[in-house]
Amino acid sequence: MPKLESALISLHALGRPAAGGRITATASLAVTLVYLVAVLSVPLYAPQRIVWLAVYPVVSAEMSGIGFGRVFVKSLWVLPLVALIGMFNPMIDTETAFTVGGVAVSRGWVSFTSIALRGMLAVQAVLVLTLSAGFFDMCDSMRRLGCPRVLVTQMQFTYRYMIVVIEEALGMDRARKSRGFGRKSYPLGMWGRMVGQLFVRSYERAGRIHRAMLSRGFDGTMPTPSSAAPAMNARSWTYLALWTAVIVALRLLNLDFVTPDI
Numbered sequence: 001m002p003k004l005e006s007a008l009i010s011l012h013a014l015g016r017p018a019a020g021g022r023i024t025a026t027a028s029l030a031v032t033l034v035y036l037v038a039v040l041s042v043p044l045y046a047p048q049r050i051v052w053l054a055v056y057p058v059v060s061a062e063m064s065g066i067g068f069g070r071v072f073v074k075s076l077w078v079l080p081l082v083a084l085i086g087m088f089n090p091m092i093d094t095e096t097a098f099t100v101g102g103v104a105v106s107r108g109w110v111s112f113t114s115i116a117l118r119g120m121l122a123v124q125a126v127l128v129l130t131l132s133a134g135f136f137d138m139c140d141s142m143r144r145l146g147c148p149r150v151l152v153t154q155m156q157f158t159y160r161y162m163i164v165v166i167e168e169a170l171g172m173d174r175a176r177k178s179r180g181f182g183r184k185s186y187p188l189g190m191w192g193r194m195v196g197q198l199f200v201r202s203y204e205r206a207g208r209i210h211r212a213m214l215s216r217g218f219d220g221t222m223p224t225p226s227s228a229a230p231a232m233n234a235r236s237w238t239y240l241a242l243w244t245a246v247i248v249a250l251r252l253l254n255l256d257f258v259t260p261d262i
Contacts, residue, residue, distance in 0.1 A: 004170045011163050017134035018064050025133035025141040027236035031056075031243045032129045038251040039121050045097070045107060047114040050121065052250045056243065057124035064132035071131070075123045082119035086112040135159055139222075149221045156222050161206060168202045 017025070035056050042050050061068040090108035097107045130138060139152050172194060180186075210218075232240075 002170075002173070004166055004173055008163065008166045008170060011159070011166065014130060015135045015159070017137060018066055018132045022235060023064070023132070023239045024232055024236040025137035026144060026232055027240045028129050028133045029138060029141045029145065030240055031060075031247070032125050034244050035125050035247050036122055038247050039118055039125075041251065042114075042118075044111050044114050047110060047117050049254075050114060050117045053247070054121055055250065056247060057121060057128050060132070060243070061124075061128050064128065066128065066131050071124050071127045074127055075120055078119050078123045079116070082116050085119075086115040089115070153221050160209075161202075164205055164209070165198070165202045168205060169198055172198060172201070 035053070039050060039053055042053070057071060058068045061071045089112045090106060093106060093108035093111065095107045096104045097110045098105055133141070136156075139156055143149060143152050176186075176194070
């Protein structure tokens with residue numbers, strides 16, 4: 001399957017809840033917020049305490065039927081950004097934190113590891129939330145929990161515009177292949193023109209969509225169907241209470257095997 005078609009299918013699937021998900025989006029969103037606060041509040045020089053918090057994305061991904069392997073592979077895309085954020089820490093902070101087998105490990109490497117773990121686990125938690133609850137139910141739950149409507153609307157428009165761009169790119173790619181007679185290599189200038197045409201075509205289509213929305217009474221916020229996100233049930237309340245207790249316990253309890261002298 002071509003990459004563009006695969007990306008389009010993945011985006012459409014992102015809008016629907018996971019088949020095995022039985023927890024409401026509101027409960028999943030609340031647990032994710034608690035988890036993100038717990039991960040980001042761990043001291044920078046204690047990465048060994050962050051590892052325990054990996055229990056949530058691993059277990060919740062398996063419980064919702066997504067599979068942690070899928071979540072882990074998708075979270076690898078954040079590694080270049082994380083490396084860019086903490087790449088200078090080992091050069092700046094060279095004070096020795098601890099020694100392992102005669103090898104001195106600096107505070108900079110400890111903080112770099114901590115930043116990498118924070119980034120990976122935070123992205124994995126958000127991926128589990130989005131893949132299990134569905135993008136639209138998640139946005140509706142954010143609105144219910146008091147998130148500004150402008151922010152939620154922008155997220156929904158961004159999601160929709162990504163689909164529009166990929167659909168236009170897919171149409172252009174099919175037209176190119178139908179006129180290329182099997183040719184795979186093209187001059188660089190042609191790719192530049194295609195990118196420009198893609199921008200123009202997607203911009204014009206987005207304008208037509210916006211005018212159609214205005215003609216149907218769009219007032220700056222997306223309508224919220226009454227059945228968009230189901231109300232909290234007993235299973236969801238239990239899920240929220242148990243995971244909140246587990247995450248708080250893992251954050252507060254000192255479960256370190258080795259405490260670096262830093």
